[in-house]
Amino acid sequence: MKAAPFGYHVPESIDEAVSLLGSYSGEAKVLAGGQSLVPMLALRLSRPEQLVDINRVPELSEVRRDNGTLVVGATTRHVSLMHDPLIAESVPLLAKAAPHIGHFQIRNRGTMGGSTAHADSAAELPAVARALDAEFEVRGPNGTRRIPAEEFFVTTFVTTLEPDEMVVAVRFPIWAPEAGFAVSEVARRHGDFALAGAVAGVEIDDGRISRAAIALIGMGSIPVRAEAAERELTGARVDGLDLAALGRLAVSETDPPADVHAGTRYRTKVGATTVERALAEAIKEASNA
Amino acid sequence: MPEVTTAQEAGTEVEVGLTVNGVPRRMRVEPRKTLCDALRDDLRLTGTHVGCEHGVCGACTVQVDGESVRSCLMFAVQAQGTEVVTIEGLADTDGELAPVQRAFREFHGLQCGFCTPGFIMSVTAFLRDNPDPTEEELRDGLSGNLCRCTGYQGIIKAARSAAAEIRQQQTDSPWDQEGPWNEH
Numbered sequence: 001m002k003a004a005p006f007g008y009h010v011p012e013s014i015d016e017a018v019s020l021l022g023s024y025s026g027e028a029k030v031l032a033g034g035q036s037l038v039p040m041l042a043l044r045l046s047r048p049e050q051l052v053d054i055n056r057v058p059e060l061s062e063v064r065r066d067n068g069t070l071v072v073g074a075t076t077r078h079v080s081l082m083h084d085p086l087i088a089e090s091v092p093l094l095a096k097a098a099p100h101i102g103h104f105q106i107r108n109r110g111t112m113g114g115s116t117a118h119a120d121s122a123a124e125l126p127a128v129a130r131a132l133d134a135e136f137e138v139r140g141p142n143g144t145r146r147i148p149a150e151e152f153f154v155t156t157f158v159t160t161l162e163p164d165e166m167v168v169a170v171r172f173p174i175w176a177p178e179a180g181f182a183v184s185e186v187a188r189r190h191g192d193f194a195l196a197g198a199v200a201g202v203e204i205d206d207g208r209i210s211r212a213a214i215a216l217i218g219m220g221s222i223p224v225r226a227e228a229a230e231r232e233l234t235g236a237r238v239d240g241l242d243l244a245a246l247g248r249l250a251v252s253e254t255d256p257p258a259d260v261h262a263g264t265r266y267r268t269k270v271g272a273t274t275v276e277r278a279l280a281e282a283i284k285e286a287s288n289a
Numbered sequence: 290m291p292e293v294t295t296a297q298e299a300g301t302e303v304e305v306g307l308t309v310n311g312v313p314r315r316m317r318v319e320p321r322k323t324l325c326d327a328l329r330d331d332l333r334l335t336g337t338h339v340g341c342e343h344g345v346c347g348a349c350t351v352q353v354d355g356e357s358v359r360s361c362l363m364f365a366v367q368a369q370g371t372e373v374v375t376i377e378g379l380a381d382t383d384g385e386l387a388p389v390q391r392a393f394r395e396f397h398g399l400q401c402g403f404c405t406p407g408f409i410m411s412v413t414a415f416l417r418d419n420p421d422p423t424e425e426e427l428r429d430g431l432s433g434n435l436c437r438c439t440g441y442q443g444i445i446k447a448a449r450s451a452a453a454e455i456r457q458q459q460t461d462s463p464w465d466q467e468g469p470w471n472e473h
Contacts, residue, residue, distance in 0.1 A: 001342060002321065002342075003321040003323075005319065006321055007296055008296045008364075008366055034364075038362040038363070039343035042342050079356075102433070104415065104429075105357045105358055105359050106344070106359070109359075109362065109363070190428070190429060191433060
């Protein structure tokens with residue numbers, strides 16, 4: 001299939017991009033890496049009248065540290081998450097999640113802003129954003145606002161972004177350098193969207209878990225935070241942890257979708273196992289730090 | 290920054306200038322035309338194959354500014370000012386095949402041949418960045434391309450052999466490591 005006709009715009013600044021989005025009042029869509037949007041256009045699941053291509057806005061690909069936060073520009077490509085030392089050092093979970101995204105050809109084009117604004121709960125970056133309580137820096141006709149990840153994701157492919165707003169950057173809190181992080185996924189084939197998965201981060205202080213974050217991939221219509229398991233973990237001694245039980249607790253309140261690849265019960269079991277594996281790896285990394 | 294044309298009305302054609310296999314080319318296309326369709330229909334470079342048209346099969350893989358991308362997930366207008374390399378650009382000007390192409394022929398890395406240009410473009414870029422991959426890395430590097438004849442064993446053998454040849458070339462000429470499509 002071929003995409004339906006659209007008008008095409010190439011702004012060179014954020015202001016210009018936002019003013020274009022505003023002037024087409026909801027009929028324009030932002031084109032970033034195109035690795036999710038272009039298939040949707042080709043399959044005509046999406047038929048915007050106008051596309052605003054933000055790939056030539058230099059300020060959108062900046063990555064910088066700002067007062068305990070890593071600010072990742074919207075058009076930062078997945079391949080940069082894997083190789084940029086500033087990212088790996090500041091938010092290691094991003095560097096660990098990136099290799100799980102699609103294939104290397106996809107990672108050469110796909111972007112931070114695109115993947116998160118697309119809001120597919122089976123994708124890695126929305127889960128990382130949710131786990132780390134990232135904030136979305138969003139620009140619209142009324143200026144800039146920040147949306148916490150908790151409020152950003154509404155349901156599959158739906159966010160609280162207004163049609164005339166765009167993600168400018170995603171802001172990730174920087175954890176202690178000795179924290180441990182891990183991503184665990186189960187997919188039918190390498191590079192496929194995972195049937196289920198989990199991302200986890202822990203900090204350990206004097207043999208006890210002092211901070212824990214877990215988010216689930218593909219286990220609901222949005223990336224789900226495993227709050228009950230986090231509460232159970234926080235303050236607990238590392239030695240006596242029953243990770244399998246924590247995995248089961250993490251998925252206990254989810255209702256994952258059933259599809260041709262996996263039913264709900266199977267997904268729930270796989271989800272619990274990925275939480276267990278991610279926690280084991282994150283704890284090991286934090287203990288060795 | 291190369292000038293990029295805007296088309297306010299849907300359906301309007303725009304002028305695109307880019308370099309393909311070292312040759313400057315110009316074309317007029319609708320913004321909705323994918324890079325792979327423009328390469329095939331407008332520039333008559335039909336070596337780039339179009340399979341699934343939604344980013345799954347990898348048959349349309351080309352290099353844009355040195356990076357391996359799926360050309361069905363890029364609009365031709367987005368390639369304004371870039372340097373594109375397609376399967377037609379790999380062999381020497383005198384027709385001598387590049388190492389990856391030779392290895393695919395030698396190790397039976399193709400059956401019907403439909404997926405082959407995409408595989409060769411992917412493997413070429415992959416081995417340029419990682420000429421000494423582990424088995425797992427190699428299989429990971431090949432995972433973005435589908436072969437519906439399922440001739441993967443031959444493809445893996447070919448890629449492994451090409452890797453060895455590329456490493457050998459790099460040892461022979463350590464100052465010339467830009468890529469196997471270079472003229473030596």
